[in-house]
Amino acid sequence: MSGKLNGKVALVTGASRGIGAAVARRLAEDGADIALTYRSNREAAHFTADSVAKETGRRTLAIRADAADAEAITSAVEQTVREFGRLDILVNNAGVSDMTLPNIVDMPVETIDRMLDVNIRGAILTARAAARHLPSGGRIITIGSCLGERVTGPGFAVYAASKAAITGLTKGLARDLGPRGITVNEVAPGPTDTDMNPQDGPAGELQKGLSPLNRFAAPAEIAAAVSYLASPEAAFTTAARIGVDGGGTA
Numbered sequence: 001m002s003g004k005l006n007g008k009v010a011l012v013t014g015a016s017r018g019i020g021a022a023v024a025r026r027l028a029e030d031g032a033d034i035a036l037t038y039r040s041n042r043e044a045a046h047f048t049a050d051s052v053a054k055e056t057g058r059r060t061l062a063i064r065a066d067a068a069d070a071e072a073i074t075s076a077v078e079q080t081v082r083e084f085g086r087l088d089i090l091v092n093n094a095g096v097s098d099m100t101l102p103n104i105v106d107m108p109v110e111t112i113d114r115m116l117d118v119n120i121r122g123a124i125l126t127a128r129a130a131a132r133h134l135p136s137g138g139r140i141i142t143i144g145s146c147l148g149e150r151v152t153g154p155g156f157a158v159y160a161a162s163k164a165a166i167t168g169l170t171k172g173l174a175r176d177l178g179p180r181g182i183t184v185n186e187v188a189p190g191p192t193d194t195d196m197n198p199q200d201g202p203a204g205e206l207q208k209g210l211s212p213l214n215r216f217a218a219p220a221e222i223a224a225a226v227s228y229l230a231s232p233e234a235a236f237t238t239a240a241r242i243g244v245d246g247g248g249t250a
Contacts, residue, residue: 001056004231006031009084011077013037013067013126014094016045018194019143022219023091023226024048028056030227032089035080037065037073039094059084067094067122068114077129089230090130092123092142095162097196101155112158119162120169127173127184136181140173141229142166143222144188146245152210163188167241174239183238187225190245192217211246 005027015024015036024034025048034052038045042064049060061083065076081087096118101107127140134140147156148163166186173184191207193199199208199216208214225244228234243249 001029001031003031004233005089008032008088008230009035009080009086010089010091010230011035011037011080011087011130012091012093013065013073013076013122014039015091016041016048016062018196019189019192019219019222020091020093021048022223023093024060025052025055026220026223026227027089027091027230028052028058028060030231031058032230033059033084035061035063035076035083037063037067037076037094039064039066066118067126068117070125073122073126074129077126077133081133086135087130087133088135088137089139090127090134090141091226091230092126092140094122094126095119095143097159101159103154104157107158115158116162119159120165123166124169127169131173131177131182134177134180134182137232137235138177138180138182139230139234140177140182140184141226142170142184142186143226144170144186144241146188146190146243146248148188149243150249152248170241171239178238183229183234185229185234185237185239186241187222187229188241188243188245189217189222190243190248192219192222194219211248212250213246215246217244217246
């Protein structure tokens with residue numbers, strides 16, 4: 001328990017499991033109270049919230065909110081502020097992907113719309129809602145992807161576009177919010193061992209081979225980068241894109 005975020009409140013979107021859950025746990029270990037959102041897996045979200053509270057002694061709150069629903073994510077921000085009295089850190093983690101996506105020629109329009117609505121529109125609207133409450137010293141950290149910089153195979157055109165847009169959003173928000181003392185940064189993971197993309201899955205060996213380290217990241221390794229950006233040590237870091245991809249974009 002570092003205590004470097006004592007007195008802070010963080011909202012982590014899409015945090016029922018995987019990277020989001022690891023980020024929620026790490027920020028709580030650093031001393032922050034945590035609100036987390038989920039879309040449909042209520043059991044997993046409440047398990048994460050309850051276990052983080054038990055392990056760290058921090059207050060936690062699980063909120064149902066689809067990142068594609070503008071009213072729901074604005075309400076989640078407002079609920080966080082009502083419950084905890086403030087908001088200091090937003091981690092835009094909610095995202096959708098599918099390792100078996102078809103070539104764009106065969107991709108349903110509904111799939112394209114859902115990916116763009118969650119991955120980029122949702123990040124924009126959540127940041128917009130949070131920025132109304134963030135104080136000087138506030139943080140916005142968005143989870144991008146190594147695929148936003150280097151596309152390693154077919155089927156990722158729309159997902160990669162949505163994650164490349166995160167970089168532009170990060171730079172623009174850093175300009176908009178910098179005068180208020182708020183920093184905005186991106187963490188861009190490579191292949192990470194989660195339920196959505198397990199390292200022992202059908203594409204695991206191929207993905208490992210794209211990295212000089214020849215392995216997947218653990219979710220806690222992504223959370224460590226978020227922890228740094230949320231901390232006082234990162235007060236002069238903004239508009240940055242930190243790749244945690246094992247060198248996959250080298």
